[in-house]
Amino acid sequence: MLSTPKGLRLHFGLFGNRNAGKSSLANALTGQRISIVSDVPGTTTDPVEKACELAPIGPVVFIDTAGVDDVGDLGQARVRRSLAVLDWVDVAIVVTSERTLSSSEKTLLAKARELGTPAVLVLNKTDLRPVTDDERRAAEAFGVAVVETNARTGEGIDALRAALVRLVSERTAPDRPLVGELAQAGDTVMLVTPIDTGAPKGRLILPQVQAVRELLDAGAKCLVVQENRVAEMLDELKRPPKFIMTDSQVVESVARQSPDSIPLTTFSIQMAYSKSDLEELAEGAAALARLKDGDRVLICETCSHHPQKDDIGRVKIPRWLREKTGKDLVIEVAVGKDFPEDLTPYAVLIQCGGCVVTRRHMLARLRTSKEQGVPMTNYGLTICYLQGVLERVLSCHPEALARYRAALTEKTE
Ligand SMILES: Nc1nc2c(ncn2[C@@H]2O[C@H](COP(=O)(O)OP(=O)(O)OP(=O)(O)O)[C@@H](O)[C@H]2O)c(=O)[nH]1
Numbered sequence: 001m002l003s004t005p006k007g008l009r010l011h012f013g014l015f016g017n018r019n020a021g022k023s024s025l026a027n028a029l030t031g032q033r034i035s036i037v038s039d040v041p042g043t044t045t046d047p048v049e050k051a052c053e054l055a056p057i058g059p060v061v062f063i064d065t066a067g068v069d070d071v072g073d074l075g076q077a078r079v080r081r082s083l084a085v086l087d088w089v090d091v092a093i094v095v096t097s098e099r100t101l102s103s104s105e106k107t108l109l110a111k112a113r114e115l116g117t118p119a120v121l122v123l124n125k126t127d128l129r130p131v132t133d134d135e136r137r138a139a140e141a142f143g144v145a146v147v148e149t150n151a152r153t154g155e156g157i158d159a160l161r162a163a164l165v166r167l168v169s170e171r172t173a174p175d176r177p178l179v180g181e182l183a184q185a186g187d188t189v190m191l192v193t194p195i196d197t198g199a200p201k202g203r204l205i206l207p208q209v210q211a212v213r214e215l216l217d218a219g220a221k222c223l224v225v226q227e228n229r230v231a232e233m234l235d236e237l238k239r240p241p242k243f244i245m246t247d248s249q250v251v252e253s254v255a256r257q258s259p260d261s262i263p264l265t266t267f268s269i270q271m272a273y274s275k276s277d278l279e280e281l282a283e284g285a286a287a288l289a290r291l292k293d294g295d296r297v298l299i300c301e302t303c304s305h306h307p308q309k310d311d312i313g314r315v316k317i318p319r320w321l322r323e324k325t326g327k328d329l330v331i332e333v334a335v336g337k338d339f340p341e342d343l344t345p346y347a348v349l350i351q352c353g354g355c356v357v358t359r360r361h362m363l364a365r366l367r368t369s370k371e372q373g374v375p376m377t378n379y380g381l382t383i384c385y386l387q388g389v390l391e392r393v394l395s396c397h398p399e400a401l402a403r404y405r406a407a408l409t410e411k412t413e
């Protein structure tokens with residue numbers, strides 16, 4: 001169970017004022033003591049994540065956060081971090097120990113509604129303050145599911161779980177498939193998966209396995225080769241494959257070995273299609289063509305893996321960007337789930353594939369960059385642009401290609 005990557009789990013955030021009982025509920029929901037509980041307001045200071053199983057949904061993550069009524073400079077910084085989590089969670093659990101909501105609690109519900117995030121309102125501490133019918137009706141008037149709990153004894157926790165399961169089944173959209181929609185029964189598809197030093201021992205990585213599975217589910221025939229066998233494999237086939245899907249790192253070689261008439265895509269582009277908004281990211285890629293001396297570029301690496309020697313985000317992309325554009329760029333790397341608040345100093349943001357985060361998280365980042373008027377693209381599109389094959393690899397996604405071309409001409413006129 002714990003091997004399920006976080007990017008494939010639904011994320012439930014607990015929000016509310018200090019001392020409302022968020023951490024007590026997080027512990028009760030997960031059945032584990034993940035957060036410290038105390039009657040000192042402001043006990044939880046940073047978001048705390050815990051992966052667990054929520055039947056019948058399966059593997060999920062609960063995130064306990066700091067109170068949104070915290071005060072002072074530090075307190076305000078904590079509030080901003082909690083609200084940043086609300087930006088991308090799949091379900092918001094708003095916890096209150098009051099019976100008349102304060103302005104900070106109302107703001108949470110309003111923000112969830114604005115974001116389209118399904119929410120449940122938990123009226124906690126029922127032992128201290130039993131809920132009257134009028135109070136319950138007033139709570140339901142916010143248009144969200146309402147559950148009463150006593151987090152100390154666990155009373156109402158099953159009802160809360162049931163409410164969460166209901167919200168998920170009714171209100172959250174699953175990720176789009178990675179590649180399954182591009183193939184029909186009987187099609188032949190070629191996958192190119194290099195086995196380099198970074199490849200895990202004895203197996204393929206998750207997106208590769210996922211692609212094979214989806215293609216088989218679609219009734220397609222799937223050929224898996226390394227990059228040095230592409231031309232040879234194509235030669236042996238009586239008919240060309242419907243399309244080729246390759247790892248971005250060898251896209252240039254694969255493009256060279258295959259005629260332009262065979263559509264080509266990359267794992268990274270399909271990942272963006274499945275987990276983000278490929279059209280927006282393709283439009284953002286046009287900003288790469290406009291980079292000039294002194295421009296600042298932000299590389300956003302969502303997972304905090306230990307950087308490898310030739311790390312794609314920290315080493316390769318910066319090197320290729322400088323080489324191919326010939327510009328004197330200031331390239332910075334932001335690691336982790338926190339996004340800088342002010343993006344306006346940057347000419348372009350280059351986001352990683354986001355395999356450790358959810359679709360909602362990726363879309364929240366895109367929304368933030370759009371609000372600030374800063375173009376965002378991703379690693380895969382950037383690599384293809386720098387290798388001169390971006391238009392070819394968007395051939396499976398005509399709308400995204402059109403957005404890229406339009407943005408190129410629009411901004412250079
Ligand atoms: N009587 C009663 N006490 C509760 C209940 N839920 C939580 N508490 C108590 O309320 C206090 C605060 O609980 P926490 O779970 O730490 O609250 P929190 O919202 O995480 O607080 P911060 O981390 O400070 O924002 C603790 O003393 C808990 O034991 C409840 O349902 N009934």
Ligand SMILES: [Mg+2]
Nearest residue numbers: 022023043044
């Ligand atoms: Mg807490």
